[in-house]
Amino acid sequence: MKPMKATQLAVVLGMGLFIVACGGGESDGPVVPPPPAPAEYAASHMPAGWWTDAAKLEEGRKLFIGETNPDVNCASCHGKDGKPVKAGARDFRKGDRMALYSDSVWFWRIAEGVPNTKMKAWKSKLSEEDRWKIVLFERNFGLAGKGWDPEKHAWVDAASLPAAGAVAAPTSAEAPAAAPAPAGK
Numbered sequence: 090m091k092p093m094k095a096t097q098l099a100v101v102l103g104m105g106l107f108i109v110a111c112g113g114g115e116s117d118g119p120v121v122p123p124p125p126a127p128a129e130y131a132a133s134h135m136p137a138g139w140w141t142d143a144a145k146l147e148e149g150r151k152l153f154i155g156e157t158n159p160d161v162n163c164a165s166c167h168g169k170d171g172k173p174v175k176a177g178a179r180d181f182r183k184g185d186r187m188a189l190y191s192d193s194v195w196f197w198r199i200a201e202g203v204p205n206t207k208m209k210a211w212k213s214k215l216s217e218e219d220r221w222k223i224v225l226f227e228r229n230f231g232l233a234g235k236g237w238d239p240e241k242h243a244w245v246d247a248a249s250l251p252a253a254g255a256v257a258a259p260t261s262a263e264a265p266a267a268a269p270a271p272a273g274k
Contacts, residue, residue, distance in 0.1 A: 122189045123198075130197035136218075139225055140236030140247035149226030152219055160214050163223060166207070171230030177207055184231035188244050192237035195224045 125131065139145045148157070154169055155162030168174045171181035181187060190198075199220045202210035211220065228235065236247035 120186050120189070123194050126191065126193040126197040130193050130200070133193045133196055134239050135192050135221055135224065135237060137250075138252045139221065140250055141252070142225075145222055146225055146229065148219075149222035149224075152215070152223050153226045158214065158219075161211060163227070167227075171227070175207070179208075181227050181230035187228070187231040188235075191239075191242070192224055192228075195227070196220055199223055 126133075151157045152161060153163045153167075155164065164174075166173065166175040166178040167181060168178075173180050179186075198208065199215070200210060200212040202208050215223070232244055234247055235244040236250045237243075238245045238250060
């Protein structure tokens with residue numbers, strides 16, 4: 090091998106190793122928590138019972154891939170399987186990253202978009218209910234079986250969350266006082 094070709098080969102191999110060591114260009118960047126949802130979204134959470142509702146999940150899938158509304162096709166950037174197909178799109182398969190997003194932050198980002206990125210606001214094209222269906226479907230890529238618990242401020246097993254129409258048991262501070270003993274006995 091000529092000295093020039095050996096040098097060129099060494100440079101190419103070195104660059105390849107550098108790219109691989111740096112994540113190959115497929116990284117979403119450092120894992121840092123997103124900013125909290127603004128006040129108008131902070132108290133918004135997935136409707137009760139939806140985290141385990143297969144019909145809502147399927148409706149979310151159809152919205153995500155553009156089947157329900159051709160003006161909205163999340164998969165055109167985020168990929169049908171949550172793996173981005175366009176530069177800069179969030180990879181929903183990365184559970185460690187996605188777990189940093191509460192359901193209200195996720196909903197806010199869909200509604201209002203993300204400044205200084207290609208992620209635009211969708212609230213003019215999607216109803217509030219449809220935005221929640223998309224959150225439900227997107228969550229399935231990296232946080233399958235999980236649901237956001239607003240009281241714990243954490244992702245938990247979705248089956249442990251209250252079902253639609255269920256009323257949570259009162260806490261000790263909310264529990265009714267014991268009935269007084271009958272008088273005179």
